[in-house]
Amino acid sequence: MNSRANQLKAFDRLLTIMDELREQCPWDKKQTMETLRHLTIEETYELGDAILDNDLQEIKKELGDVLLHIVFYSKIGSETNDFDIADVCHSICDKLVHRHPHIYGDVKVTDEADVKRNWEQIKLKEGKGKTSVLEGVPKSLPALVKANRIQDKVAGVGFDWEQPHQVWEKVEEELAEFKHEVDQGNTDAMENEFGDVLFSMVNYARFLKINPENALERTNKKFTKRFQYLESKARSLNKSLKDMTLEEMDVFWEEAKKL
Known part of the structure:
Protein backbone atom coordinates (compact mmCIF):
# COMPACT_ATOMS: atom_id res chain seq x y z
CA MET A 1 0.00 0.00 0.00
CA ASN A 2 1.07 3.58 -0.62
CA SER A 3 2.46 5.73 2.17
CA ARG A 4 0.48 8.73 3.43
CA ALA A 5 2.92 10.96 1.53
CA ASN A 6 2.20 9.14 -1.74
CA GLN A 7 -1.54 9.23 -1.07
CA LEU A 8 -1.43 13.00 -0.60
CA LYS A 9 0.76 13.35 -3.70
CA ALA A 10 -1.78 11.37 -5.75
CA PHE A 11 -4.63 13.55 -4.47
CA ASP A 12 -2.65 16.68 -5.30
CA ARG A 13 -2.14 15.30 -8.82
CA LEU A 14 -5.90 14.89 -9.21
CA LEU A 15 -6.53 18.44 -8.03
CA THR A 16 -3.95 19.77 -10.50
CA ILE A 17 -5.50 17.83 -13.40
CA MET A 18 -8.94 19.13 -12.43
CA ASP A 19 -7.60 22.71 -12.50
CA GLU A 20 -6.12 22.12 -15.95
CA LEU A 21 -9.24 20.50 -17.38
CA ARG A 22 -11.51 23.22 -16.04
CA GLU A 23 -9.31 25.83 -17.69
CA GLN A 24 -8.49 24.12 -20.97
CA CYS A 25 -11.07 21.44 -21.89
CA PRO A 26 -14.20 22.73 -23.72
CA TRP A 27 -16.42 20.05 -22.18
CA ASP A 28 -15.16 20.42 -18.61
CA LYS A 29 -15.38 24.22 -18.82
CA LYS A 30 -19.10 24.04 -19.63
CA GLN A 31 -20.13 21.76 -16.76
CA THR A 32 -22.22 22.97 -13.83
CA MET A 33 -23.42 21.24 -10.68
CA GLU A 34 -26.75 20.69 -12.40
CA THR A 35 -25.23 19.05 -15.50
CA LEU A 36 -23.03 16.81 -13.36
CA ARG A 37 -25.83 15.67 -11.05
CA HIS A 38 -27.27 12.86 -13.20
CA LEU A 39 -23.76 11.68 -14.08
CA THR A 40 -22.88 11.48 -10.39
CA ILE A 41 -25.96 9.35 -9.73
CA GLU A 42 -24.98 7.05 -12.61
CA GLU A 43 -21.42 6.71 -11.32
CA THR A 44 -22.71 5.86 -7.86
CA TYR A 45 -24.88 3.07 -9.25
CA GLU A 46 -21.92 1.75 -11.25
CA LEU A 47 -19.91 1.63 -8.04
CA GLY A 48 -22.78 -0.24 -6.42
CA ASP A 49 -22.77 -2.79 -9.25
CA ALA A 50 -19.03 -3.36 -8.86
CA ILE A 51 -19.44 -3.88 -5.11
CA LEU A 52 -22.22 -6.42 -5.63
CA ASP A 53 -20.04 -8.23 -8.18
CA ASN A 54 -17.14 -8.15 -5.70
CA ASP A 55 -14.93 -6.93 -8.56
CA LEU A 56 -12.16 -5.15 -6.66
CA GLN A 57 -10.43 -3.76 -9.75
CA GLU A 58 -13.72 -2.33 -10.99
CA ILE A 59 -14.46 -0.94 -7.52
CA LYS A 60 -11.13 0.89 -7.66
CA LYS A 61 -12.01 2.42 -11.04
CA GLU A 62 -15.51 3.43 -9.99
CA LEU A 63 -14.26 4.96 -6.75
CA GLY A 64 -11.98 7.09 -8.91
CA ASP A 65 -14.96 8.25 -10.96
CA VAL A 66 -16.90 9.17 -7.81
CA LEU A 67 -13.86 10.96 -6.36
CA LEU A 68 -13.49 12.93 -9.59
CA HIS A 69 -17.05 14.18 -9.21
CA ILE A 70 -16.40 15.29 -5.62
CA VAL A 71 -13.32 17.20 -6.80
CA PHE A 72 -15.30 18.62 -9.75
CA TYR A 73 -18.08 19.99 -7.54
CA SER A 74 -15.49 21.44 -5.18
CA LYS A 75 -13.70 23.13 -8.07
CA ILE A 76 -16.96 24.72 -9.21
CA GLY A 77 -17.64 25.85 -5.64
CA SER A 78 -14.22 27.48 -5.45
CA GLU A 79 -14.89 29.49 -8.61
CA THR A 80 -17.75 31.29 -6.87
CA ASN A 81 -15.81 31.55 -3.60
CA ASP A 82 -18.44 29.46 -1.80
CA PHE A 83 -16.24 26.50 -0.82
CA ASP A 84 -13.29 24.45 -2.05
CA ILE A 85 -11.98 20.92 -1.50
CA ALA A 86 -10.35 21.90 1.81
CA ASP A 87 -13.70 23.18 3.09
CA VAL A 88 -15.34 19.93 2.00
CA CYS A 89 -12.72 17.85 3.82
CA HIS A 90 -12.82 19.97 6.97
CA SER A 91 -16.62 19.86 6.97
CA ILE A 92 -16.77 16.05 7.00
CA CYS A 93 -13.89 15.85 9.51
CA ASP A 94 -15.68 18.23 11.90
CA LYS A 95 -18.91 16.26 11.50
CA LEU A 96 -17.20 12.93 12.22
CA VAL A 97 -15.48 14.26 15.33
CA HIS A 98 -18.71 15.80 16.61
CA ARG A 99 -20.76 12.65 15.96
CA HIS A 100 -18.26 10.31 17.61
CA PRO A 101 -18.16 11.63 21.19
CA HIS A 102 -17.30 8.08 22.33
CA ILE A 103 -13.99 8.49 20.47
CA TYR A 104 -13.31 12.21 20.70
CA GLY A 105 -15.18 12.94 23.93
CA ASP A 106 -16.14 11.31 27.21
CA VAL A 107 -19.35 9.53 26.13
CA LYS A 108 -19.43 5.80 26.93
CA VAL A 109 -21.00 3.22 24.59
CA THR A 110 -21.36 -0.54 24.90
CA ASP A 111 -22.17 -1.59 21.35
CA GLU A 112 -23.04 -0.55 17.78
CA ALA A 113 -26.67 0.13 18.73
CA ASP A 114 -25.55 2.77 21.25
CA VAL A 115 -23.43 4.43 18.56
CA LYS A 116 -26.35 4.57 16.13
CA ARG A 117 -28.71 6.01 18.75
CA ASN A 118 -26.19 8.69 19.67
CA TRP A 119 -25.62 9.47 15.98
CA GLU A 120 -29.31 10.09 15.29
CA GLN A 121 -29.81 12.14 18.45
CA ILE A 122 -26.80 14.32 17.60
CA LYS A 123 -28.05 14.78 14.03
CA LEU A 124 -31.45 15.89 15.31
CA LYS A 125 -29.81 18.47 17.59
CA GLU A 126 -27.65 19.72 14.70
CA GLY A 127 -30.56 20.25 12.33
CA LYS A 128 -31.59 23.88 12.25
CA GLY A 129 -35.37 24.02 12.29
CA LYS A 130 -35.67 20.25 11.92
CA THR A 131 -38.22 18.59 14.14
CA SER A 132 -38.03 15.02 12.80
CA VAL A 133 -35.24 12.48 12.33
CA GLU A 213 -31.62 -3.64 -1.74
CA ASN A 214 -28.64 -5.99 -2.02
CA ALA A 215 -30.86 -9.04 -1.58
CA LEU A 216 -33.26 -7.99 -4.35
CA GLU A 217 -30.42 -7.05 -6.68
CA ARG A 218 -28.81 -10.46 -6.15
CA THR A 219 -32.09 -12.05 -7.17
CA ASN A 220 -32.31 -9.73 -10.21
CA LYS A 221 -28.84 -10.81 -11.28
CA LYS A 222 -29.63 -14.48 -10.66
CA PHE A 223 -32.84 -14.29 -12.68
CA THR A 224 -31.11 -12.41 -15.50
CA LYS A 225 -28.33 -14.98 -15.72
CA ARG A 226 -30.79 -17.88 -15.84
CA PHE A 227 -33.06 -16.23 -18.37
CA GLN A 228 -30.14 -15.38 -20.65
CA TYR A 229 -29.08 -19.03 -20.46
CA LEU A 230 -32.59 -19.97 -21.51
CA GLU A 231 -32.39 -17.54 -24.44
CA SER A 232 -29.02 -18.91 -25.56
CA LYS A 233 -30.31 -22.51 -25.47
CA ALA A 234 -33.33 -21.49 -27.53
CA ARG A 235 -31.07 -19.82 -30.11
CA SER A 236 -28.92 -22.94 -30.31
CA LEU A 237 -32.08 -24.84 -31.31
CA ASN A 238 -33.08 -22.09 -33.77
CA LYS A 239 -36.20 -21.47 -31.73
CA SER A 240 -37.93 -18.38 -30.39
CA LEU A 241 -38.96 -18.38 -26.76
CA LYS A 242 -42.50 -17.37 -27.69
CA ASP A 243 -42.76 -20.52 -29.80
CA MET A 244 -41.65 -22.81 -26.97
CA THR A 245 -43.94 -24.34 -24.39
CA LEU A 246 -43.48 -23.64 -20.69
CA GLU A 247 -42.49 -27.27 -20.24
CA GLU A 248 -39.69 -26.91 -22.83
CA MET A 249 -38.45 -23.71 -21.24
CA ASP A 250 -38.56 -25.23 -17.75
CA VAL A 251 -36.04 -27.91 -18.79
CA PHE A 252 -33.44 -25.24 -19.61
CA TRP A 253 -34.42 -23.19 -16.56
CA GLU A 254 -33.63 -26.12 -14.30
CA GLU A 255 -30.30 -26.55 -16.10
CA ALA A 256 -29.52 -22.88 -15.49
CA LYS A 257 -30.22 -23.25 -11.77
CA LYS A 258 -27.42 -25.84 -11.55
CA LEU A 259 -24.81 -23.55 -13.10
Whole structure:
Protein backbone atom coordinates (compact mmCIF):
# COMPACT_ATOMS: atom_id res chain seq x y z
CA MET A 1 0.00 0.00 0.00
CA ASN A 2 1.07 3.58 -0.62
CA SER A 3 2.46 5.73 2.17
CA ARG A 4 0.48 8.73 3.43
CA ALA A 5 2.92 10.96 1.53
CA ASN A 6 2.20 9.14 -1.74
CA GLN A 7 -1.54 9.23 -1.07
CA LEU A 8 -1.43 13.00 -0.60
CA LYS A 9 0.76 13.35 -3.70
CA ALA A 10 -1.78 11.37 -5.75
CA PHE A 11 -4.63 13.55 -4.47
CA ASP A 12 -2.65 16.68 -5.30
CA ARG A 13 -2.14 15.30 -8.82
CA LEU A 14 -5.90 14.89 -9.21
CA LEU A 15 -6.53 18.44 -8.03
CA THR A 16 -3.95 19.77 -10.50
CA ILE A 17 -5.50 17.83 -13.40
CA MET A 18 -8.94 19.13 -12.43
CA ASP A 19 -7.60 22.71 -12.50
CA GLU A 20 -6.12 22.12 -15.95
CA LEU A 21 -9.24 20.50 -17.38
CA ARG A 22 -11.51 23.22 -16.04
CA GLU A 23 -9.31 25.83 -17.69
CA GLN A 24 -8.49 24.12 -20.97
CA CYS A 25 -11.07 21.44 -21.89
CA PRO A 26 -14.20 22.73 -23.72
CA TRP A 27 -16.42 20.05 -22.18
CA ASP A 28 -15.16 20.42 -18.61
CA LYS A 29 -15.38 24.22 -18.82
CA LYS A 30 -19.10 24.04 -19.63
CA GLN A 31 -20.13 21.76 -16.76
CA THR A 32 -22.22 22.97 -13.83
CA MET A 33 -23.42 21.24 -10.68
CA GLU A 34 -26.75 20.69 -12.40
CA THR A 35 -25.23 19.05 -15.50
CA LEU A 36 -23.03 16.81 -13.36
CA ARG A 37 -25.83 15.67 -11.05
CA HIS A 38 -27.27 12.86 -13.20
CA LEU A 39 -23.76 11.68 -14.08
CA THR A 40 -22.88 11.48 -10.39
CA ILE A 41 -25.96 9.35 -9.73
CA GLU A 42 -24.98 7.05 -12.61
CA GLU A 43 -21.42 6.71 -11.32
CA THR A 44 -22.71 5.86 -7.86
CA TYR A 45 -24.88 3.07 -9.25
CA GLU A 46 -21.92 1.75 -11.25
CA LEU A 47 -19.91 1.63 -8.04
CA GLY A 48 -22.78 -0.24 -6.42
CA ASP A 49 -22.77 -2.79 -9.25
CA ALA A 50 -19.03 -3.36 -8.86
CA ILE A 51 -19.44 -3.88 -5.11
CA LEU A 52 -22.22 -6.42 -5.63
CA ASP A 53 -20.04 -8.23 -8.18
CA ASN A 54 -17.14 -8.15 -5.70
CA ASP A 55 -14.93 -6.93 -8.56
CA LEU A 56 -12.16 -5.15 -6.66
CA GLN A 57 -10.43 -3.76 -9.75
CA GLU A 58 -13.72 -2.33 -10.99
CA ILE A 59 -14.46 -0.94 -7.52
CA LYS A 60 -11.13 0.89 -7.66
CA LYS A 61 -12.01 2.42 -11.04
CA GLU A 62 -15.51 3.43 -9.99
CA LEU A 63 -14.26 4.96 -6.75
CA GLY A 64 -11.98 7.09 -8.91
CA ASP A 65 -14.96 8.25 -10.96
CA VAL A 66 -16.90 9.17 -7.81
CA LEU A 67 -13.86 10.96 -6.36
CA LEU A 68 -13.49 12.93 -9.59
CA HIS A 69 -17.05 14.18 -9.21
CA ILE A 70 -16.40 15.29 -5.62
CA VAL A 71 -13.32 17.20 -6.80
CA PHE A 72 -15.30 18.62 -9.75
CA TYR A 73 -18.08 19.99 -7.54
CA SER A 74 -15.49 21.44 -5.18
CA LYS A 75 -13.70 23.13 -8.07
CA ILE A 76 -16.96 24.72 -9.21
CA GLY A 77 -17.64 25.85 -5.64
CA SER A 78 -14.22 27.48 -5.45
CA GLU A 79 -14.89 29.49 -8.61
CA THR A 80 -17.75 31.29 -6.87
CA ASN A 81 -15.81 31.55 -3.60
CA ASP A 82 -18.44 29.46 -1.80
CA PHE A 83 -16.24 26.50 -0.82
CA ASP A 84 -13.29 24.45 -2.05
CA ILE A 85 -11.98 20.92 -1.50
CA ALA A 86 -10.35 21.90 1.81
CA ASP A 87 -13.70 23.18 3.09
CA VAL A 88 -15.34 19.93 2.00
CA CYS A 89 -12.72 17.85 3.82
CA HIS A 90 -12.82 19.97 6.97
CA SER A 91 -16.62 19.86 6.97
CA ILE A 92 -16.77 16.05 7.00
CA CYS A 93 -13.89 15.85 9.51
CA ASP A 94 -15.68 18.23 11.90
CA LYS A 95 -18.91 16.26 11.50
CA LEU A 96 -17.20 12.93 12.22
CA VAL A 97 -15.48 14.26 15.33
CA HIS A 98 -18.71 15.80 16.61
CA ARG A 99 -20.76 12.65 15.96
CA HIS A 100 -18.26 10.31 17.61
CA PRO A 101 -18.16 11.63 21.19
CA HIS A 102 -17.30 8.08 22.33
CA ILE A 103 -13.99 8.49 20.47
CA TYR A 104 -13.31 12.21 20.70
CA GLY A 105 -15.18 12.94 23.93
CA ASP A 106 -16.14 11.31 27.21
CA VAL A 107 -19.35 9.53 26.13
CA LYS A 108 -19.43 5.80 26.93
CA VAL A 109 -21.00 3.22 24.59
CA THR A 110 -21.36 -0.54 24.90
CA ASP A 111 -22.17 -1.59 21.35
CA GLU A 112 -23.04 -0.55 17.78
CA ALA A 113 -26.67 0.13 18.73
CA ASP A 114 -25.55 2.77 21.25
CA VAL A 115 -23.43 4.43 18.56
CA LYS A 116 -26.35 4.57 16.13
CA ARG A 117 -28.71 6.01 18.75
CA ASN A 118 -26.19 8.69 19.67
CA TRP A 119 -25.62 9.47 15.98
CA GLU A 120 -29.31 10.09 15.29
CA GLN A 121 -29.81 12.14 18.45
CA ILE A 122 -26.80 14.32 17.60
CA LYS A 123 -28.05 14.78 14.03
CA LEU A 124 -31.45 15.89 15.31
CA LYS A 125 -29.81 18.47 17.59
CA GLU A 126 -27.65 19.72 14.70
CA GLY A 127 -30.56 20.25 12.33
CA LYS A 128 -31.59 23.88 12.25
CA GLY A 129 -35.37 24.02 12.29
CA LYS A 130 -35.67 20.25 11.92
CA THR A 131 -38.22 18.59 14.14
CA SER A 132 -38.03 15.02 12.80
CA VAL A 133 -35.24 12.48 12.33
CA LEU A 134 -36.94 11.58 9.05
CA GLU A 135 -36.14 14.97 7.51
CA GLY A 136 -32.69 13.56 6.81
CA VAL A 137 -34.03 10.89 4.43
CA PRO A 138 -33.64 12.12 0.82
CA LYS A 139 -36.98 12.35 -0.99
CA SER A 140 -35.48 11.09 -4.25
CA LEU A 141 -34.23 7.77 -2.85
CA PRO A 142 -35.67 4.64 -4.52
CA ALA A 143 -38.63 3.42 -2.46
CA LEU A 144 -36.96 0.21 -1.23
CA VAL A 145 -33.84 2.04 -0.07
CA LYS A 146 -35.96 4.79 1.44
CA ALA A 147 -38.01 2.29 3.47
CA ASN A 148 -34.81 0.83 4.89
CA ARG A 149 -33.41 4.28 5.77
CA ILE A 150 -36.70 5.35 7.40
CA GLN A 151 -36.68 2.27 9.61
CA ASP A 152 -33.01 2.77 10.48
CA LYS A 153 -33.69 6.37 11.43
CA VAL A 154 -36.63 5.69 13.73
CA ALA A 155 -34.87 2.71 15.30
CA GLY A 156 -32.00 5.04 16.11
CA VAL A 157 -34.26 6.99 18.48
CA GLY A 158 -35.81 3.91 20.06
CA PHE A 159 -38.94 3.40 17.92
CA ASP A 160 -38.47 -0.27 17.11
CA TRP A 161 -39.60 -3.81 17.77
CA GLU A 162 -37.80 -5.79 20.46
CA GLN A 163 -37.58 -9.24 18.86
CA PRO A 164 -37.48 -10.53 15.25
CA HIS A 165 -40.48 -12.82 15.84
CA GLN A 166 -42.61 -9.73 16.54
CA VAL A 167 -41.65 -8.31 13.15
CA TRP A 168 -42.45 -11.61 11.43
CA GLU A 169 -45.88 -11.62 13.07
CA LYS A 170 -46.39 -8.15 11.56
CA VAL A 171 -45.38 -9.53 8.14
CA GLU A 172 -47.96 -12.30 8.48
CA GLU A 173 -50.60 -9.78 9.55
CA GLU A 174 -49.88 -7.60 6.51
CA LEU A 175 -49.93 -10.61 4.18
CA ALA A 176 -53.36 -11.58 5.49
CA GLU A 177 -54.66 -8.04 4.95
CA PHE A 178 -53.22 -8.00 1.44
CA LYS A 179 -54.83 -11.38 0.64
CA HIS A 180 -58.18 -10.06 1.91
CA GLU A 181 -58.04 -7.08 -0.46
CA VAL A 182 -57.01 -9.34 -3.35
CA ASP A 183 -60.07 -11.47 -2.67
CA GLN A 184 -62.18 -8.29 -2.62
CA GLY A 185 -60.69 -7.15 -5.93
CA ASN A 186 -60.16 -3.56 -4.81
CA THR A 187 -57.11 -2.41 -6.81
CA ASP A 188 -56.37 0.71 -4.78
CA ALA A 189 -56.63 -1.16 -1.47
CA MET A 190 -54.50 -3.99 -2.87
CA GLU A 191 -51.73 -1.55 -3.78
CA ASN A 192 -51.92 0.02 -0.33
CA GLU A 193 -51.70 -3.32 1.45
CA PHE A 194 -48.94 -4.56 -0.87
CA GLY A 195 -46.92 -1.53 0.13
CA ASP A 196 -47.44 -2.48 3.78
CA VAL A 197 -46.23 -6.02 3.02
CA LEU A 198 -43.05 -4.69 1.39
CA PHE A 199 -42.43 -2.24 4.22
CA SER A 200 -42.82 -4.96 6.85
CA MET A 201 -40.53 -7.31 4.88
CA VAL A 202 -37.87 -4.59 4.71
CA ASN A 203 -38.19 -4.20 8.47
CA TYR A 204 -37.81 -7.96 9.00
CA ALA A 205 -34.74 -7.99 6.75
CA ARG A 206 -33.22 -5.25 8.91
CA PHE A 207 -33.69 -7.39 12.01
CA LEU A 208 -31.96 -10.28 10.27
CA LYS A 209 -29.07 -7.99 9.23
CA ILE A 210 -30.01 -8.37 5.56
CA ASN A 211 -29.76 -5.39 3.23
CA PRO A 212 -33.02 -5.59 1.21
CA GLU A 213 -31.62 -3.64 -1.74
CA ASN A 214 -28.64 -5.99 -2.02
CA ALA A 215 -30.86 -9.04 -1.58
CA LEU A 216 -33.26 -7.99 -4.35
CA GLU A 217 -30.42 -7.05 -6.68
CA ARG A 218 -28.81 -10.46 -6.15
CA THR A 219 -32.09 -12.05 -7.17
CA ASN A 220 -32.31 -9.73 -10.21
CA LYS A 221 -28.84 -10.81 -11.28
CA LYS A 222 -29.63 -14.48 -10.66
CA PHE A 223 -32.84 -14.29 -12.68
CA THR A 224 -31.11 -12.41 -15.50
CA LYS A 225 -28.33 -14.98 -15.72
CA ARG A 226 -30.79 -17.88 -15.84
CA PHE A 227 -33.06 -16.23 -18.37
CA GLN A 228 -30.14 -15.38 -20.65
CA TYR A 229 -29.08 -19.03 -20.46
CA LEU A 230 -32.59 -19.97 -21.51
CA GLU A 231 -32.39 -17.54 -24.44
CA SER A 232 -29.02 -18.91 -25.56
CA LYS A 233 -30.31 -22.51 -25.47
CA ALA A 234 -33.33 -21.49 -27.53
CA ARG A 235 -31.07 -19.82 -30.11
CA SER A 236 -28.92 -22.94 -30.31
CA LEU A 237 -32.08 -24.84 -31.31
CA ASN A 238 -33.08 -22.09 -33.77
CA LYS A 239 -36.20 -21.47 -31.73
CA SER A 240 -37.93 -18.38 -30.39
CA LEU A 241 -38.96 -18.38 -26.76
CA LYS A 242 -42.50 -17.37 -27.69
CA ASP A 243 -42.76 -20.52 -29.80
CA MET A 244 -41.65 -22.81 -26.97
CA THR A 245 -43.94 -24.34 -24.39
CA LEU A 246 -43.48 -23.64 -20.69
CA GLU A 247 -42.49 -27.27 -20.24
CA GLU A 248 -39.69 -26.91 -22.83
CA MET A 249 -38.45 -23.71 -21.24
CA ASP A 250 -38.56 -25.23 -17.75
CA VAL A 251 -36.04 -27.91 -18.79
CA PHE A 252 -33.44 -25.24 -19.61
CA TRP A 253 -34.42 -23.19 -16.56
CA GLU A 254 -33.63 -26.12 -14.30
CA GLU A 255 -30.30 -26.55 -16.10
CA ALA A 256 -29.52 -22.88 -15.49
CA LYS A 257 -30.22 -23.25 -11.77
CA LYS A 258 -27.42 -25.84 -11.55
CA LEU A 259 -24.81 -23.55 -13.10
